[in-house]
Amino acid sequence: METKVSEIADGIFRLSTHVPELGSPRGFTFNQFLVKGEEPLMFHTGLCKMFELNREAVGRIIPPEKLRWIAYGHFEADECGAMNEWLSIAPHATAAQGETGVMVSLNDFADRPARSLKDGEVIDLGGKRVRFIDTPHTPHGWDAGVLLEVTTNTLLCGDLFTQFGNETALTDGDIVGPAIEAEDFFKFSSLNPGMGDTLRLLSKLEPAKLALMHGPTFEGDGGAALRNLANDYDRRIRNVSPGLRQAA
Numbered sequence: 612m613e614t615k616v617s618e619i620a621d622g623i624f625r626l627s628t629h630v631p632e633l634g635s636p637r638g639f640t641f642n643q644f645l646v647k648g649e650e651p652l653m654f655h656t657g658l659c660k661m662f663e664l665n666r667e668a669v670g671r672i673i674p675p676e677k678l679r680w681i682a683y684g685h686f687e688a689d690e691c692g693a694m695n696e697w698l699s700i701a702p703h704a705t706a707a708q709g710e711t712g713v714m715v716s717l718n719d720f721a722d723r724p725a726r727s728l729k730d731g732e733v734i735d736l737g738g739k740r741v742r743f744i745d746t747p748h749t750p751h752g753w754d755a756g757v758l759l760e761v762t763t764n765t766l767l768c769g770d771l772f773t774q775f776g777n778e779t780a781l782t783d784g785d786i787v788g789p790a791i792e793a794e795d796f797f798k799f800s801s802l803n804p805g806m807g808d809t810l811r812l813l814s815k816l817e818p819a820k821l822a823l824m825h826g827p828t829f830e831g832d833g834g835a836a837l838r839n840l841a842n843d844y845d846r847r848i849r850n851v852s853p854g855l856r857q858a859a
């Protein structure tokens with residue numbers, strides 16, 4: 612396995628590792644994102660077993676020990692499995708997540724005290740700013756959230772739009788169809804009546820880029836992509852809930 616590094620927006624780097632044998636004949640990709648401010652931030656740690664790959668890849672951009680923030684979307688191995696490995700090599704790094712995630716998991720899991728972020732709270736990285744946005748149970752996890760890099764209007768959207776394969780780092784093609792295919796296969800989302808509205812709230816940010824954890828970074832009409840994904844989740848929820856089907 613190798614980890615490719617691409618700058619997907621000004622000062623935002625995608626560290627991408629493709630696992631050919633996972634998920635489908637096209638394999639599955641794990642991406643981490645490094646936001647290079649005066650206080651560099653990494654969004655998701657990657658799997659514990661991929662730590663050395665990701666450390667080497669971060670080292671192509673900054674000295675890894677300079678990391679200041681380590682954030683992630685929700686508590687899961689690919690999101691935060693290597694948290695303590697990163698904390699051990701970056702002595703000034705602080706783990707950061709939403710209030711639910713810190714209360715439920717991070718306070719116990721992380722080797723150092725974590726920073727608890729309110730919904731909408733901004734961390735100034737110096738040259739870059741990131742806003743944490745709660746998205747409970749969307750696509751899964753009570754503690755789920757996403758991160759918006761404000762200066763580039765790039766939404767680091769974690770598992771949203773998960774797809775198979777090993778696309779180019781950037782695409783302006785369709786990301787909703789591939790996400791529907793992956794949802795049909797994995798059934799990874801916690802289908803709940805609030806999903807559509809959660810995604811429609813995100814769509815109001817009209818992101819210029821959607822940085823997928825498992826897929827390419829989309830550049831184009833991010834708001835429309837989020838609304839289309841919201842509509843597909845609404846369709847799924849109507850199909851599993853007779854009451855909602857009647858109300859529709």
Ligand SMILES: [Fe+2]
Nearest residue numbers: 685687751770
């Ligand atoms: Fe996940």
Ligand SMILES: [Fe+2]
Nearest residue numbers: 689769770824
């Ligand atoms: Fe993930």
